[in-house]
Every structure is written in C-alpha cells, then in structure tokens.
C-alpha cells in the first residue's frame with residue numbers, strides 16, 4: 649500500500665487549551681500542516697481554523713457534536729502528486745472557555761518509501777515531489793520548517809511551490 653501498511657504508525661494526542669485573557673495576542677496552536685498521511689480530530693468546541701488559499705483568509709471549522717474533522721496531511725498531498733492538498737491550519741485562543749481536542753495522526757512506517765503514485769502523475773506535469781523514506785521527512789522536521797507547509801515544499805522537485 650502507498651501508505652506503508654502494515655507498518656503505519658498512529659499517535660493519539662489530547663490537546664488542552666485553557667481560556668486566555670488576551671486571545672488576540674496569541675494562538676492556541678501555530679499555523680502548520682500535519683506531516684503524516686491523514687489526521688482525525690474531534691474538537692470539543694470551535695477554535696480550529698483552516699487557511700483558504702484562494703481567498704487568503706482563515707476559516708473556522710464548524711463544531712458538530714460527535715463529528716470528526718478529517719485533515720489531509722502532507723504524505724497524502726505527495727502521494728496524490730498535489731491533487732489532494734494538505735491543509736494549513738491553526739487553533740485560535742479564546743477568553744471564555746477551555747477547549748479540548750482529541751487528535752489521531754496516521755503516519756507511514758519509518759522505512760516506507762514515499763513518492764507520487766504513478767497513476768496520479770500527469771505526464772505533462774511530471775512528479776511534483778521527490779521520492780524519500782518517511783524517516784527523512786521526520787529528520788527534516790527536527791531541523792525546523794514545519795510552519796505553513798514549508799517542510800512539504802522542501803521535498804518538492806526543484807523546490808517549487810505547488811499551486
């Protein structure tokens with residue numbers, strides 16, 4: 649499988665955002681894209697925002713009780729050669745209430761080779777990302793560049809920005 653089955657790694661995190669007296673001066677979580685394949689989020693209240701690249705605006709993800717939010721993460725953007733975009737998202741702060749979220753990130757195995765699926769590569773465009781082992785992606789993350797999809801862009805062929 650393109651995602652590295654059966655060595656998929658799953659992490660589960662519980663996020664706790666206390667009320668903030670000056671929410672306009674900070675963020676609950678900085679803008680980033682998730683580095684794995686796919687992310688499933690259950691948010692207890694609104695606060696998650698996704699960046700709308702067409703309008704250059706941050707949009708609030710609505711809260712529906714007992715519903716999951718599914719985020720496309722970087723490896724899915726790479727495997728689909730950019731057809732599915734990983735979301736650039738952040739969490740805003742608020743002064744009224746505590747917010748919790750429960751997040752499951754799915755990652756390929758460390759030694760899994762990641763590359764654009766040939767059947768999704770348009771012959772006129774070619775592969776937009778280079779092939780790599782997933783652990784290289786994690787190593788690159790440790791030296792920074794996680795913010796605003798810059799890590800993903802550093803794996804693009806010719807380091808081009810994908811639109």
Ligand SMILES: O=C(O)CCC(=O)C(=O)O
Nearest residue numbers: 663689691696739749751
């Ligand atoms: O708290 C949230 O709603 C999202 C958290 C998040 O983006 C993440 O854990 O990667």
Ligand SMILES: [Fe+2]
Nearest residue numbers: 680681682737
């Ligand atoms: Fe995230």
